[in-house]
Amino acid sequence: MFNFDTDLFNIKEKEQLTIGNSYESNSKLKWILADKYKTITDTNTLDFWIVNNWGRIRGFKPIERNINKVAKFKKELEERRLTTNSFTTISSLSKIASFINPDKFVIYDSKVIYTLNWLILTCENQNGLTQKYFPMPSGRNSIIVNFDMNTIVNLSHINKHSNKTGLYIPKQKAYFAFCDFVKTTVKRVYGKNAHPYQLEMLLFLLADKEIFEEIKKIKITPKWNQKTNK
Numbered sequence: 001m002f003n004f005d006t007d008l009f010n011i012k013e014k015e016q017l018t019i020g021n022s023y024e025s026n027s028k029l030k031w032i033l034a035d036k037y038k039t040i041t042d043t044n045t046l047d048f049w050i051v052n053n054w055g056r057i058r059g060f061k062p063i064e065r066n067i068n069k070v071a072k073f074k075k076e077l078e079e080r081r082l083t084t085n086s087f088t089t090i091s092s093l094s095k096i097a098s099f100i101n102p103d104k105f106v107i108y109d110s111k112v113i114y115t116l117n118w119l120i121l122t123c124e125n126q127n128g129l130t131q132k133y134f135p136m137p138s139g140r141n142s143i144i145v146n147f148d149m150n151t152i153v154n155l156s157h158i159n160k161h162s163n164k165t166g167l168y169i170p171k172q173k174a175y176f177a178f179c180d181f182v183k184t185t186v187k188r189v190y191g192k193n194a195h196p197y198q199l200e201m202l203l204f205l206l207a208d209k210e211i212f213e214e215i216k217k218i219k220i221t222p223k224w225n226q227k228t229n230k
Helices: 011-017 022-039 043-052 064-079 092-101 110-123 142-146 149-156 171-190 195-217 222-229
Strands: none
Touching: 011 022, 022 043, 022 092, 022 110, 022 195, 043 064, 043 092, 064 092, 110 142, 110 149, 110 195, 171 195
């Protein structure tokens, strides 16, 4: 359970947020913060509480450079096009967006995109490239580091697509394409009244379990071993 002992929340909100399991608490938090974004003029404290405390990304500190970066990102949300610089910290910035409007934006997390790219590879693109992949944000998870998805994707399409840039959605458009995909697909999975973050959470949870177990089954036989076995 997260620590909500901060002046950002009143007594009633703190009570609401500490009742129920982690999923229920996070769901309530989405809408409580969405309401605050509608009424607060200076949102710097709220922005960086989401990233540093809730998101546990300590490196993205509330210094002037990052404050300006968040402000620019919010304008880019309206234009539906990110700069390359914004995408370098999309895992942090998208956390803020997911609270500004939970029904419109979701978190572009490395584990979520890892899962989605694996599903695209094994389901949509079994017989060729029919669906482009989402560019991977940086991640610290050991599975993501040890089983690099970009390498898996590139090797899978090495015969037909030597230029890997053709395999991926451009970074300027990737976040919005991801949000659109989640908004459409979540209703097929959870029903017409579902919220996008429900599917996002599912993709997040799958990375460490089902997806990892599938990836462990990948077998590559080196050429030297093929000669030995002849």
